[in-house]
Amino acid sequence: MISLNPEEDKSKIKAPTTYSEQIEIYRKRKLDIDNPDLAENTLKRINYYRLSAYALTLKDPISKDDFIEGTSFDRLLSLYEFDRKLRLLLLGALETIEIAFRTHISYEVAHKFGPLGYKDKENFINEKFHRESLEELDKLIQKSRKGELFVEHHFRKYSGELPIWAAIEVTSFGFLSKFYRNLNEDVKKFIAKHYYKVPYFYLESWLQTLSNVRNVCAHYARLYNKRLTFPPKLFKEEQKLFDRGYIFAGIYITLRLLSKNEGQRFHIDLEALISEYEQDIDFVHIGFPSNWNDLLSQAQPRK
Template identity: 70%
Template sequence: MDPEKDYSNVKPPKTYKEQVELYKNRNLYIENSEYAEKILQRINYYRLSAYGLTLKDPINKNQYISSSSFNKMLSLYEFDRRLRLLLLGVLETIEIAFRTHISYEIAHKFGPLGYKDKENFINEKFHKESLDELEILIKKSRKGELFIEHHYKKYEGIIPIWAVIEVTSFGFLSKIYRNLNEDVKKHIAKVYYNIPYYYLESWLQSLSNVRNVCAHYGRVYNKKLTFKPRLFREESKQFDNQLIFAAIYIIQRLLTKTEGNRFITDLEALVLEYEDEIEFTQIGFPSNWMELLSKINSKNKI
């Protein structure tokens, strides 16, 4: 600690029992104090309390509304946790699909090492930064990825796009797609998703951030998206692009029919289980959310 600084304003830590009492003093109904203590031994008070923000009195922010309870707050936490896990699964599917699209199109249009040529990208500075980032990812992968070490031993470290793409992150894919030659971007967007490429640019940026939030146990309930996805005019009239439903909607747009059917089924089951606890406005779900998602899946999908 810095002896020059005054730490007197830092709050002292509270025991699990004191944390429960603090909830009680703030008008949160505790159904079972012993159970609440056990939960707080597993879930940090600070993390759990974030799910009580929508249960706070709008006038006195230090107090909970009379109908709020510890179990309701815990239910919101559990819903959010399970929603994140569900989203991670489909985001993995989308990430792998885009690794395939990007590597295939670069390889067939520019050659196995076309990703190294600045002429195949829009911004030379961003391209150089991407290559530098890729070099770091490759070096980190040598210890754990046999296919990377294989290319060092047999091909002197010359790695084709279809191999090197496998060490990239969702965020990297988003950036490389944004900087790709415009004709290639248009081709990927048209052939695989039948949409203008600038929507795909926006969606990948938004979903890569959602993926990071989910992977690092961040909150999506009652939380605005860092990057708001660009929506078609008709869609923007039906729901807010700042909340998680917007991400769910574009996820559904990027899944195949089979993947989309499975996603809708799992999402519906989760929502039905928690529908008495969650506030749909906090996640941006319109009243016809199932109809909207199902309608996407009935369109021209493979």
Template identity: 35%
Template structure:
């Protein structure tokens, strides 16, 4: 017999019922009005917005959610936090797009002009298994590319298929434009030539190939969160960034105790460290970018009481200042 406590029995609620529930839990609608709240909730969804209730709720001794709002909490406070996160997501996505495009271009150029390649200059270098470390991974990646290109409506791909019979796949600089960030990071990691990897690593301003591989994997996860309109604020990212000595005075390092009670120092998995790395990459790709300034301006709209949820240290002075200090050191 099924345990009744394991059966989901919560009935769905209308938006009006959710408003009533929030009011009964102490959320005020004085400035916004219930009609405005009703409109926002109907388009955002109660479940999506509920993650932003947490910092405004009363705490309990056992650290479980009370779902009761602190005195004076208004719907606008929650909505402002939601809007901040949406703006942050758009800004982060803009930067990751620039980073992704730069990596595509530099990897494609380095691979096709690779002096270590038997053909020296090879437009279809990505099809050559000898240029990659793991032949099984290469075959898997190549099969995925072939499948995507077969169904592609991209004009460059269609032109190639209509014009040429061999090779049956387009050149590297066309193929690379069909890759997702995650797939691109896999192709990069599996590339055999250190010269190719060093060229990309240098272009984006990172110190080692290993760090570049780790950063690409981490940013691909952030990119997916942004692409699916996920929450960046108050989130522990699944993938941890590597320790980057050049950015050590800016990244937040946490003390972690392992299962064997060993103490380790690792970069925090909250968003702030990712913003530090993204900012560094952006300033290497486009030194005169306004991204740092716009990020600082957005951060200034976030009340300091919410900074710790992004992992922002109290001593932080802004991304523009960080950029200026790094440029001075260089």
């Protein structure tokens, strides 16, 4: 709850620290800093608070405030850089998945229900959710009028009626995930089986997981040592192979949704990234089992 007394709030909030004072805080907590100039320059471009989130796994479990003996600022920075590069790698793969899924869902809805079939509540499971989705979509369309020529074209020529293949282009990954979940079950089944070779309830789960991962990546949030908000459903034979609560599970299903060639490129790039930082990262904090590479090699992306 936010206090209504500003003076009371001021008494509880820590005073701001300078860059050099932040260095001293790290040193007092037994973090080895061989190059204070490099450390200070780093803190001038990466918020101390943001960087310290990566320090949580490097703290002494007894003292909790102090770092484990021998921990260096360089290793702390490596964890940050690894996480940053992992986010960028995932963003590229998730963009490919999102665009493909937009294509598949708009094509099937258009051919089964017509260009404006997405407006008909009879083609969806939950009427209330469908109505709310249309309201959200209308806001997205209106917001896109100034920047998207194809949207303005449909307003001028077709009185603002956008066919599904046009409307789908202004939506987010999260919207697509919710739209698919509420879609007519027969169409959901067809899309999941025809394009992704999985039962639709797995695809529902995976899209929810990946839309959230995409938001984490797009907003520069942390993947390292962080549990997934929506762990994906896994096949029975996969459930004991790894913890579905960490980013490895997200990576695994990413491979399942990419085409074979796309999946191979993603896997190669991931191997290179892991190789670059494997001396500094702790695989436990990203949910990678010891046989992670074999598991990813065996993951069957769609053809």
